[in-house]
Amino acid sequence: MTPRTLLATLMLLSACAPASEQGPPTEPAAETLPVGPTVSVDEVADDVFLFTYNTHRSLFIVTDDGVLVTDPQSTEAAERYLEEVRKVTDAPIQYLVYSHYHNDHVSGGAIFGDDVVTVSHENVTAHLDDEGMEAVKPPDETFTDEMTLTIGDIDVDLSFPGHSETDSNIILHVPSRRLAFMVDTLSVRTLPWRNLASGDLDGWIGALETLADYDVDQFVPGHGEIGSRDDVRAHIEYLRTLTGEVATRMDDGQSLQAIQNSLELPQYADWVRYDEHFALNIEGVYRELTEQRQ
Numbered sequence: 675m676t677p678r679t680l681l682a683t684l685m686l687l688s689a690c691a692p693a694s695e696q697g698p699p700t701e702p703a704a705e706t707l708p709v710g711p712t713v714s715v716d717e718v719a720d721d722v723f724l725f726t727y728n729t730h731r732s733l734f735i736v737t738d739d740g741v742l743v744t745d746p747q748s749t750e751a752a753e754r755y756l757e758e759v760r761k762v763t764d765a766p767i768q769y770l771v772y773s774h775y776h777n778d779h780v781s782g783g784a785i786f787g788d789d790v791v792t793v794s795h796e797n798v799t800a801h802l803d804d805e806g807m808e809a810v811k812p813p814d815e816t817f818t819d820e821m822t823l824t825i826g827d828i829d830v831d832l833s834f835p836g837h838s839e840t841d842s843n844i845i846l847h848v849p850s851r852r853l854a855f856m857v858d859t860l861s862v863r864t865l866p867w868r869n870l871a872s873g874d875l876d877g878w879i880g881a882l883e884t885l886a887d888y889d890v891d892q893f894v895p896g897h898g899e900i901g902s903r904d905d906v907r908a909h910i911e912y913l914r915t916l917t918g919e920v921a922t923r924m925d926d927g928q929s930l931q932a933i934q935n936s937l938e939l940p941q942y943a944d945w946v947r948y949d950e951h952f953a954l955n956i957e958g959v960y961r962e963l964t965e966q967r968q
């Protein structure tokens with residue numbers, strides 16, 4: 675493995691990890707040449723852009739009157755994010771919307787300045803002192819179930835479909851662009867991160883079912899590829915299949931370790947992170963089912 679592919683692999687492995695779930699920091703080999711972040715900006719629908727910084731993605735919406743940005747990610751990422759927005763428009767940044775509370779998405783918001791109105795689900799606020807948070811701009815406005823923001827002539831509907839990957843992941847829907855953005859709860863042909871540590875299994879499936887009913891053409895996640903409705907349904911099917919298989923083995927009295935040693939779902943072997951996180955996904959489902967059965 676060349677140093678460059680090693681680094682790319684390390685970056686992929688560190689995708690989406692809140693600091694509290696990460697292992698010890700991974701030091702690149704001494705001979706590795708410094709490599710800058712991988713940054714891109716893609717216009718995925720009229721006036722709607724996706725900012726990619728290494729493995730993290732944030733959506734921003736540009737109008738002549740103002741700009742709506744999401745997830746600053748980190749101070750370093752947010753500085754670059756702001757530069758990239760400024761290449762597209764000089765309009766003021768009006769709203770900063772947090773997708774959920776994990777530190778690798780909300781950190782760095784202070785870079786966008788005091789005039790930006792920060793918006794999130796109400797449950798984000800309780801986590802702003804979590805480990806790994808940096809330069810977070812606290813929410814100025816929060817909501818419980820839903821809220822609509824208007825940026826220029828574009829309506830942006832925010833809604834909370836219940837506890838899924840965390841108790842604060844929201845759906846950001848742009849009806850006029852037929853697009854919905856949901857971070858971490860939604861991933862495309864990709865296993866959920868590790869052991870679903872802050873998740874709720876039934877709520878996660880329910881949130882994806884809600885998402886799948888949106889009348890949109892693009893389902894945009896915060897990591898990886900944009901998906902279709904079929905991709906959302908495939909993710910639901912994965913969670914249901916995994917839950918069913920783990921439940922059957924628990925009914926037979928198998929231990930977590932026995933289930934991890936025997937259970938495979940080869941139909942998902944080509945999904946991103948299957949090799950790294952399948953055993954951890956089993957652990958998360960086992961933990962949830964154990965709690966439900968108590």
Ligand SMILES: [Zn+2]
Binds near residue numbers: 690858
């Ligand atoms: Zn997350």
